[in-house]
Amino acid sequence: xxxxxxxxxxxxxxxxxxxxxxxxxxxxxxxxxxxxxxxxxxxxxxxxxxxxxxxxxxxxxxxxxxxxxxxxxxxxxxxxxxxxxxxxxxxxxxxxxxxxxxxxxxxxxxxxxxxxxxxxxxxxxxxxxxxxxxxxxxxxxxxxxxxxxxxxxxxxxxxxxxxxxxxxxxxxxxxxxxxxxxxxxxxxxxxxxxxxxxxxxxxxxxxxxxxxxxxxxxxxxxxxxxxxxxxxxxxxxxxxxxxxxxxxxxxxxxxxxxxxxxxxxxxxxxxxxxx
Numbered sequence: 001x002x003x004x005x006x007x008x009x010x011x012x013x014x015x016x017x018x019x020x021x022x023x024x025x026x027x028x029x030x031x032x033x034x035x036x037x038x039x040x041x042x043x044x045x046x047x048x049x050x051x052x053x054x055x056x057x058x059x060x061x062x063x064x065x066x067x068x069x070x071x072x073x074x075x076x077x078x079x080x081x082x083x084x085x086x087x088x089x090x091x092x093x094x095x096x097x098x099x100x101x102x103x104x105x106x107x108x109x110x111x112x113x114x115x116x117x118x119x120x121x122x123x124x125x126x127x128x129x130x131x132x133x134x135x136x137x138x139x140x141x142x143x144x145x146x147x148x149x150x151x152x153x154x155x156x157x158x159x160x161x162x163x164x165x166x167x168x169x170x171x172x173x174x175x176x177x178x179x180x181x182x183x184x185x186x187x188x189x190x191x192x193x194x195x196x197x198x199x200x201x202x203x204x205x206x207x208x209x210x211x212x213x214x215x216x217x218x219x220x221x222x223x224x225x226x227x228x229x230x231x232x233x234x235x236x237x238x239x240x241x242x243x244x245x246x247x248x249x250x251x252x253x254x255x256x257x258x259x260x261x262x263x264x265x266x267x268x269x270x271x272x273x274x275x
Contacts, residue, residue, distance in 0.1 A: 034110040035068040041103050051100035051224055054212060058205040061123055061135060062088075064109050072111065072161040076198070079141065084150055085199050087142045089118070091230040092174045095125075095133035098224040098275075102127045113165035114152040120165050122172075136172040144199070175229045177269040180255050185214035185246040188261060191238050201235035207268045210244045211256040223252060223274035231269040236260060242267060 037060075045056035069075035069086070079085060099105055105125065112120035123135035141150040156162045189210050197203040207230070212220065236242055241261035248254050256270035 034108060035064060035071070036106060036108045037064045037067075039105040039107060041099070041105050047220075049100060049221065051098065052102070052105070054208045054225065054228075055205045057099075058091075058208055059203075060105075060107055061091075061109075061137070062204055064107055064123070065121055065137075068109050068111065073159050074156050074162055079155070082155065083144050084141050084155065085144050086119075087140050088137065088204050088232055089140055090138040090174055090232070091135060091228065092137075092172050093133060093135045093225070093228040094172060095225055095227070097127075097130075097132050098226070099125060099127065099132055100224060102132075104128075111162055113163045114156065115165050116151055116153065117149050118165075119152055119162065134172055136174065138174075175227075175271060177229055177231060177255065177271045180245060180247040180257055182247055183245045184248045185216075185244075187214040187244050188241060189213075189244065190241045191236055193238060196238055199235075201237055204232065207232065207258060208270070210242060210258055211246070211268065211270045212272075214244050214246045215248075215254065219248075219274075225272060226275040227271075227273040229271045232267075233269065234260070234265055234267050236267055 039060065041052060041056075045053055047053055066075060070077060105127065108124045108126070110122050112122055114120070117140060119139045119141075121137045121139065123137070125132040125135075141152055141155055142148065143150055152162075187210075191202050191206075195202045195206045243259050243261050245257045245259070246254055247256075252274040254270075254272045254274070256268075256272070257266065258268040258270075259266050
């Protein structure tokens with residue numbers, strides 16, 4: 001993977017933009033602090049239809065966000081000595097063309113700023129100069145010991161690369177995920193050692209594996225993600241068990257609930273619209 005520092009904007013590219021010079025025209029009204037990663041998609045990161053595995057897609061987002069945060073002075077090496085960590089709270093994704101058969105993928109990210117308790121980050125996926133999808137995310141700083149939310153201004157107030165958040169007209173909107181009305185599929189999982197991240201809880205990407213696994217082979221083979229909303233509610237640790245429940249609606253929308261098998265506490269809510 002190749003990382004590059006860039007000046008970042010939010011280009012309204014169309015599928016017909018075909019030249020590098022045209023792309024650079026969009027880059028005249030940029031703000032600093034963005035990052036771009038050129039990814040050589042591996043066969044191990046594709047399904048048998050050569051579509052990007054959702055697990056791999058989430059790992060791409062997490063990795064580039066971590067790299068950008070580290071280089072901007074508010075990443076792992078800065079926050080860990082303070083006994084705090086970044087926790088992902090929400091994703092909203094919209095794909096005009098979910099990556100399939102794309103071997104050279106470009107991923108851009110931009111920290112959008114913060115308010116009292118939350119930080120915001122955007123991403124964009126490109127195949128060449130064609131915009132494939134956009135992602136919005138919400139994060140929080142959490143005390144590692146108490147799990148209490150930390151006011152972000154207390155930690156990042158002097159960092160010019162994380163300004164106060166300002167909403168833009170073309171920002172994506174997070175959708176509310178309603179409770180499951182029925183359970184069409186259900187499966188139990190146990191958290192393995194390889195599922196853990198540097199914070200000793202299950203990696204964010206594993207949640208989408210657990211959520212989608214109960215869906216049958218034919219459905220997953222015939223559909224690609226169009227929109228995806230994820231709400232992370234609670235962490236789960238090594239050796240604990242969880243239950244993945246799915247409701248399949250007639251409009252090819254699936255609702256997913258991950259809950260702790262012992263306590264019944266909700267771990268993650270997902271709504272996916274498929275095409």
